[in-house]
Structures are given as structure tokens and as C-alpha cells.
Amino acid sequence: MEVEKMDENEWKYHGEGNQSLVVSHCQRSRLWNQTIVLFRNANETLFFRVFLQRCVVLRFLKSPPNQNKDLDKTPEEILQHLQNIVDFGKHVMKQFFGENYVHHGEIIQLPLDFVRQLCLKIQPERPECRCDKDMDTLSGYAMCLPNLTRLQTFRFTEHRPILCIEIKVANGKWKRPSKYCPLDLFSGNKQRMHFALKSLLQEAQNNLKIFKNGELIYGCKDDQDCVSDWNELARHLKPFFFPSNGLVSGPHCTRTIVKELIHVITTALLSSTDTCRAGDMKTVPISQGRSYCEASAFNKELVRNGKHKLESSGLPRGCLLYKTLQAQMLDMLDIEGLYPLYSRVEQYLEEFPEERSTLQIDGPYNEAFYEKLLDLSLEDDGTVAFALTKVQQYRIAMTAKDCSIMIALSTCLQDECSEQRPVVLTSKSRFTFSVSVLDLDLKPYESIPHQYKLDGEIVNYYLKNVQAKDDPVMSNLFKENEDCTLVLHKV
Numbered sequence: 001m002e003v004e005k006m007d008e009n010e011w012k013y014h015g016e017g018n019q020s021l022v023v024s025h026c027q028r029s030r031l032w033n034q035t036i037v038l039f040r041n042a043n044e045t046l047f048f049r050v051f052l053q054r055c056v057v058l059r060f061l062k063s064p065p066n067q068n069k070d071l072d073k074t075p076e077e078i079l080q081h082l083q084n085i086v087d088f089g090k091h092v093m094k095q096f097f098g099e100n101y102v103h104h105g106e107i108i109q110l111p112l113d114f115v116r117q118l119c120l121k122i123q124p125e126r127p128e129c130r131c132d133k134d135m136d137t138l139s140g141y142a143m144c145l146p147n148l149t150r151l152q153t154f155r156f157t158e159h160r161p162i163l164c165i166e167i168k169v170a171n172g173k174w175k176r177p178s179k180y181c182p183l184d185l186f187s188g189n190k191q192r193m194h195f196a197l198k199s200l201l202q203e204a205q206n207n208l209k210i211f212k213n214g215e216l217i218y219g220c221k222d223d224q225d226c227v228s229d230w231n232e233l234a235r236h237l238k239p240f241f242f243p244s245n246g247l248v249s250g251p252h253c254t255r256t257i258v259k260e261l262i263h264v265i266t267t268a269l270l271s272s273t274d275t276c277r278a279g280d281m282k283t284v285p286i287s288q289g290r291s292y293c294e295a296s297a298f299n300k301e302l303v304r305n306g307k308h309k310l311e312s313s314g315l316p317r318g319c320l321l322y323k324t325l326q327a328q329m330l331d332m333l334d335i336e337g338l339y340p341l342y343s344r345v346e347q348y349l350e351e352f353p354e355e356r357s358t359l360q361i362d363g364p365y366n367e368a369f370y371e372k373l374l375d376l377s378l379e380d381d382g383t384v385a386f387a388l389t390k391v392q393q394y395r396i397a398m399t400a401k402d403c404s405i406m407i408a409l410s411t412c413l414q415d416e417c418s419e420q421r422p423v424v425l426t427s428k429s430r431f432t433f434s435v436s437v438l439d440l441d442l443k444p445y446e447s448i449p450h451q452y453k454l455d456g457e458i459v460n461y462y463l464k465n466v467q468a469k470d471d472p473v474m475s476n477l478f479k480e481n482e483d484c485t486l487v488l489h490k491v
């Protein structure tokens, strides 16, 4: 078979994070029915030849520019790193989240010339704040994944426009105060979820993006370009929600569309579209104590509206939010409780460095690795095995706290809907949807001291501020900043 020529002009910049850079294929619908042909070469590496059944993206690793070339990762090391990412998605995260929610992708080897040209082509599109790292152009390896902004599992919708909402689960660092609280989003209570999503739409920052046919139409590309123009958003969304254009325009129209969008996202997030092995696992108990943040702006709004009691609710077991929360709660010990266990593992490794691979610290992420994570016991028998299990569970939890959720939506007609297809109704439309999770790269073992340090800094900052609050000058400063979401409580 002839090798298909890879042309950088068929690819465009799609987005990037701290670790990877993503480009998407620019093909239009006429190519959607072609087939992906991936095959292995002599080195067992998947080679990418003919595109494409559905749209795909290529995900390249990034690294800081290195003055010293000896410190660069070799192509073999990059291949191993990518293999770990794929294995981790395939053998571990799929078990926790479910087959349909996780797309682990494949590793592909690309012609180096293509990668270099692509890198030059997309460079002007990259946000400045992400340019502290370079895309890997030396190894030629990348991951090939379905383009989740377009992903549709149903053939009949392939020609229809697709809307996609990406929510980064973590709270992260905020450039401006926001009323968004992840505890509201994960509450399972529709009112609270509605509030969380509305707050995200008001202050998208790094945590919310909306794509139409794969193009970013709402949310930040970089630090500068963050405008939350709901009227502009409503203009994009109107054909989806009001196809016959019957609604009057203006602020009422905008509010209605945003409300319907939030309804659709909430329904998709609460729907169960998959099963998974960890669904049968003993669930991590949700704290009996406060399940909301006292600082949450939602509670303040409730009180302001004269309501003090909220109907109780919870997440349905099969939905992606439930699975995510379960994975996030694998860290039954906080970093202060975990750090001594990490030190126990470290001490053991100092004595027996050759054991690092047997202990599967950096992989392989296979079935055996997954099985060990299911031990939720908290009884420390003083062994390295116990310490290691808690460390690995902590890493999984950190990963699940930093992932993104993608909801792809497409309108459908009544006679196209069947029981197998998830459908959500709005006042004038009907949508089918798919929900996926991405950015499930396991946090490195080495990140634990970083988390410990970060935690120490937060506690110190808090203690300093508690003292400062008693100071009359400083306490006025606090009043001015009352709107900030992050409020730390004495424990």
C-alpha cells in the first residue's frame, strides 16, 4: 500500500495545555466516511496512513526548550511515555470511567518533515502564555484520538452541525473571582448544577470552552482574549435551539437560549451512557459532613432569595460525574496523611532502586496495576505495599480532579431517536449527545512532593491571613475582596 503523504496544510491548531498540544484535521464532511488505516511497522509502532472515518486529532507532547541537548528525551523515551498514557487510559481509566467515556487513542509515527512543518505552521496560533514549552518535533511520535468536539456515534447525525461543551473539572487558578464551585457541579442537585454552569458561562476562564463544528466560539484561547459575550453566544446557538427562528431577538432571547443550553448540559452530565467495572467496586464513602462549600456563592444566593433549605439530591450512579467523583475520592488520605507513606516508599527505593519497576511506579499500567488500586483499606500494616497503594490511589485521584469533560450535541428528528440513543428535549429542539472525558494522563509519582509543598504554602497563607484579619487595616482589605470564591476554614 502506498504511504499517504502527510500534508501540514490539512491540519490546524486546536488547543493545548501544560503537557500537550493538539492539532485537528481540517477535513469536511465529504471525507467523513473514509476509513482509518492504522498498521504496525517492524517496530510494532502504529503507522498512520489513510484518513478518516471520523475526525481525528493529533496530540503531541510538549517539553521546555532545552539548552543542553543531552537532557532531551530520546525518541524511545517519548514513545514509552506515550505508550504509558495509552495503557493507562485503556487498562485503568476505562475501568473506572467506563468504555464509552474514555478514548485512549493510538500511538502513531509521523514523518519528521511533516511534524517540523506543522510546528512552524501552527506557531503563530499558539497563545503566548503556553509558549514556555515547545511541541515535540524530534521523535515523530504522537497520539491519534477521535476529535471529541465532533464525536458522534450515530451515523445519521454526521452531516448535522455539532456543538461541543468542554468543562475542565478542576478549580485551578482563577485570574478573576468566580462564583463557580466544583462542589455545586458535582452535587447532582439541578439547581446547584445550574448555578455552577451559569457561573462558568459568566467567567469561563480556563474551565469552559464551547465549540461549534470543531471551532472555538466561546471561552479563552489565552490570558488576554477572554470575553463573555452572551449575545454573541446566543447568536451561534440560536439555530440549534430555535431552528425555525421563531423567537424574538434581544436579551429575552439570549437568556432563554442560555437557560436551555444549561438544561441540556445538566441533563447530559446526569445521564448514564455507560457501564464500567469499577461500578461494581466498593464505592468510596462520601463524607457524612458538609457536602457543599460554605463559601459557595450558591448558598448566599439561596439566603438572599429567602430560601434556606435545599432539596437533597445525589448523582445517578452511571453518569460520568459520578464516576469522576468516585475516582477523585480515591485519595482517602489528604496530602499530610499521604506524605509519610510516600516517604516510606522513597526510603525503600533508596535501599532497593532496582525494585522501582517491579513496584510499577512508572508503569506498566496494566490489569495488575488496576487490581491493586481496588484495595480501599485504611489499616496501615506498616508495609511498603500499603504505602504504595495509597500513593497510587492518590495519583489517580489527582488525575481525575484535573481532567476535562466533553459533551458533543447534535440536533435530531423525532423519528431518528430510539431507546439506544440518549436524547434531551428542549422547548423547540431535540438533541442526541455523547459525553467523554479527556486529559487522563496519570500525574507523576514525583508530583507528590510538589503537592505537599503547595499544601504547606496554602496553610501558611491561610494562617497569615487569619492573623491579618484581626488587624483592622487588613480586615478592610478582606471586605473589599469578599466576592472571592476561595475561603479557607479553620479545621
Ligand SMILES: O=P(O)(O)O[C@@H]1[C@@H](OP(=O)(O)O)[C@H](OP(=O)(O)O)[C@H](O)[C@H](OP(=O)(O)O)[C@H]1OP(=O)(O)O
Pocket (backbone or CB within 6 Å): 017, 018, 019, 170, 171, 172, 173, 206, 398, 402, 443, 447
Ligand atoms: O499545579 P497547579 O495547581 O498549577 O495545576 C496545574 C494546572 O494549572 P491550573 O492550576 O489549573 O492553572 C495546569 O492547568 P493548565 O495547563 O493551566 O490548564 C495543568 O492541569 C497541570 O497539570 P499537568 O502538569 O498538565 O499534569 C496542573 O498541575 P498538577 O499540580 O495537577 O500536576
Ligand SMILES: Nc1ncnc2c1ncn2[C@@H]1O[C@H](COP(=O)(O)OP(=O)(O)OP(=O)(O)O)[C@@H](O)[C@H]1O
Pocket (backbone or CB within 6 Å): 014, 015, 016, 017, 018, 019, 020, 021, 022, 057, 059, 145, 146, 147, 148, 149, 166, 209, 402, 404, 438, 439, 441
Ligand atoms: N481528543 C480530543 N478531541 C478534541 N479536542 C481535544 C482532544 N484532546 C484534547 N483536546 C483539546 O486540546 C486541549 C489540550 O489538551 P489536553 O487537556 O489533553 O492538554 P494537557 O496539556 O494534557 O492539559 P493540562 O494542562 O490540563 O494538563 C483540551 O483542552 C481540548 O480543548
